[in-house]
Amino acid sequence: QKEVEQDPGPLSVPEGAIVSLNCTYSNSAFQYFMWYRQYSRKGPELLMYTYSSGNKEDGRFTAQVDKSSKYISLFIRDSQPSVSATFLCAMKEYGGSQGNLIFGKGTKLSVKP
Amino acid sequence: NAGVTQTPKFRVLKTGQSMTLLCAQDMNHEYMYWYRQDPGMGLRLIHYSVGEGTTAKGEVPDGYNVSRLKKQNFLLGLESAAPSQTSVYFCASLKTGAGDTQYFGPGTRLTVL
Numbered sequence: 001q002k003e004v005e006q007d008p009g010p011l012s013v014p015e016g017a018i019v020s021l022n023c024t025y026s027n028s029a030f031q032y033f034m035w036y037r038q039y040s041r042k043g044p045e046l047l048m049y050t051y052s053s054g055n056k057e058d059g060r061f062t063a064q065v066d067k068s069s070k071y072i073s074l075f076i077r078d079s080q081p082s083v084s085a086t087f088l089c090a091m092k093e094y095g096g097s098q099g100n101l102i103f104g105k106g107t108k109l110s111v112k113p
Numbered sequence: 114n115a116g117v118t119q120t121p122k123f124r125v126l127k128t129g130q131s132m133t134l135l136c137a138q139d140m141n142h143e144y145m146y147w148y149r150q151d152p153g154m155g156l157r158l159i160h161y162s163v164g165e166g167t168t169a170k171g172e173v174p175d176g177y178n179v180s181r182l183k184k185q186n187f188l189l190g191l192e193s194a195a196p197s198q199t200s201v202y203f204c205a206s207l208k209t210g211a212g213d214t215q216y217f218g219p220g221t222r223l224t225v226l
Contacts, residue, residue: 006155008153032213041220042219042220043117043203043205043217043218043219043220044156044203044217045216045217046214046215046216049214088155088156092213100146100158100161100171101215103155103156104155105153105154105155106155106156
């Protein structure tokens with residue numbers, strides 16, 4: 001079993017939909033949880049960052065961490081075609097060596113007008 | 114402020130040829146990383162560096178070498194390219210502190226025939 005599991009999709013939704021992207025993990029030492037967004041033929045860029053459990057909201061995006069279930073989610077409200085991208089979850093341990101992140105495989109999201 | 118840049122953007126090699134990929138960052142970051150991204154495999158860490166003159170192996174280091182002679186540059190070398198090294202290569206640098214954000218370059222698309 002990989003340390004981080006993420007359904008690669010692809011996921012296609014209509015404009016205005018609420019989207020839920022998820023990752024599960026096996027390493028209970030993970031404390032930092034991130035979501036990166038990657039547009040086609042571009043490098044990933046940090047979208048959301050959460051430490052330990054709880055929710056964090058930024059515009060139409062909400063990141064949620066449930067450490068008891070080893071499960072993280074990214075919710076996207078009122079999705080627009082411009083949101084279409086691949087979303088990668090990433091995590092690391094507290095004091096994790098040299099900032100090394102463990103990435104999920106990424107979920108490709110397409111929002112249709 | 115250009116962030117993280119990568120040279121070249123595209124390259125086609127024949128089996129057995131060698132090449133060097135250059136990554137440069139102008140953010141004075143200590144940590145730098147080389148990843149490869151393959152369909153269905155996600156981002157995998159090849160090598161990383163925690164400072165000028167230091168390098169360390171990541172998850173998939175075989176067939177690659179790296180050097181960090183200057184803080185702003187991180188070179189990835191392929192001594193004898195193989196078709197299995199056909200991939201998109203991303204360089205990243207790390208800003209430490211809250212979030213430990215990794216900043217990615219635009220990628221190099223390498224095809225080995």
